[in-house]
Every structure is written in C-alpha cells, then in structure tokens.
Amino acid sequence: MKTVIQRVSKASVTIEGEKVASIEKGLLILLGVVNEDTQEDIKWLSNKIGNLRVFSDENGVMNRSLKDIDGNAIVVSQFTLHASTKKGNRPSYIKAAKPDIAIPVYENFVKQLEIDLGKKVQTGQFGADMKVELLNDGPVTIMIDTKNKE
Incomplete structure (x- = not known):
C-alpha cells in the first residue's frame, strides 16, 4: 500500500454535490492498494499512521x-498513487489492484484504523468521482509505502 498523509485543519469529501465526510483537526489519508498487500501490511500501516508524531506539542x-490529540481521519481510495510514468506521458496504472482485491483491502484498512484509534474513521467512496477539499496544516505531507518498511 502507498499512502499520502496530510495533516489538516479541516478536510471533506463530496460526491455528486453531497458531502459524505468531513473532519476538523486530523489526517487526510490517500490510500493506494496493490495485489500483494496483506493483512500484515494493513496492521503495520494503521499502527504507523495512528502513532505518527506530526502534531505539535506545547x-x-x-x-x-493522531491518537495523542484525539484527532480524526478521512481515508480516500486513490489508485493513482501507483501510477508509473516511466514511459511516455500517459501514466500507467497497471500496478494498482483491481476493485475485487482493492476494495476488501481498503475496507479492512479502515476497520483496522478504527480499532487502533478507538473511533470512527470517515471515508470517501471507493471508485467514485470525489471532490476532496482540505486545509493542509503546516503544510505537513508524509508518504508511506508498506513495501519500504525497513
């Protein structure tokens, strides 16, 4: 899995004019899935994100x-994180998992993050045309790839 994590003052997801998710202080998590992602990757990434020290102390x-500040999270599926731009100018998404694999991984990641945070995690809608609005705080943007744990 690849993620782009942004520390936000606020963020929301709108689909077809309807706001489906909205948070104040917390993290916006863009998540891309590949075929090789496992439950171990899900647990590792969820733990890493929940304990990632990106919020200021006194x-x-x-x-x-995020746990320390009792912050909120929105998880948005984004297969384009696995784009390959090596050849030509049109990105290839061949590495991104197809929905039959990606949806269960995405849903399990959200469930694991809810367990790790002890609260509901908001989401976009897998495969939908989403409008994501955010106020990046800092700006703080972190990229994590579960294939580079070491």
Whole structure:
C-alpha cells in the first residue's frame, strides 16, 4: 500500500454535490492498494499512521500523534498513487489492484484504523468521482509505502 498523509485543519469529501465526510483537526489519508498487500501490511500501516508524531506539542515540536490529540481521519481510495510514468506521458496504472482485491483491502484498512484509534474513521467512496477539499496544516505531507518498511 502507498499512502499520502496530510495533516489538516479541516478536510471533506463530496460526491455528486453531497458531502459524505468531513473532519476538523486530523489526517487526510490517500490510500493506494496493490495485489500483494496483506493483512500484515494493513496492521503495520494503521499502527504507523495512528502513532505518527506530526502534531505539535506545547513547545511547537511535532511530538504528538493522531491518537495523542484525539484527532480524526478521512481515508480516500486513490489508485493513482501507483501510477508509473516511466514511459511516455500517459501514466500507467497497471500496478494498482483491481476493485475485487482493492476494495476488501481498503475496507479492512479502515476497520483496522478504527480499532487502533478507538473511533470512527470517515471515508470517501471507493471508485467514485470525489471532490476532496482540505486545509493542509503546516503544510505537513508524509508518504508511506508498506513495501519500504525497513
């Protein structure tokens, strides 16, 4: 799995004019899935994100996690994170998992993150044309790939 994680003051997801998810202070998590992703990857990534110290403490140092601040999260599926741009100008998405594999991984990741955070995690809708609005705080943007754990 690949993720782009953005620390936000607020974020929302709108589908066909209807706001389906909205948070205040927390993380917007864009998630891309490949065929090889496993339950181990899901657990590792969820734990990593929940404990990632990207929020400021009383001294202005990024020393607090989403758990520490009781922040919220939105997870949005984004197969384009696995785009290959090696050849030509049209990205190839051949590495991205097809929906029959990606949807269960995506849903299991959301469930695991809810367990790790101890609260409901909001989401977009898999495969939908979504409008994602955010106010990036910092800006702080982190990329994580479960294939590069070491």
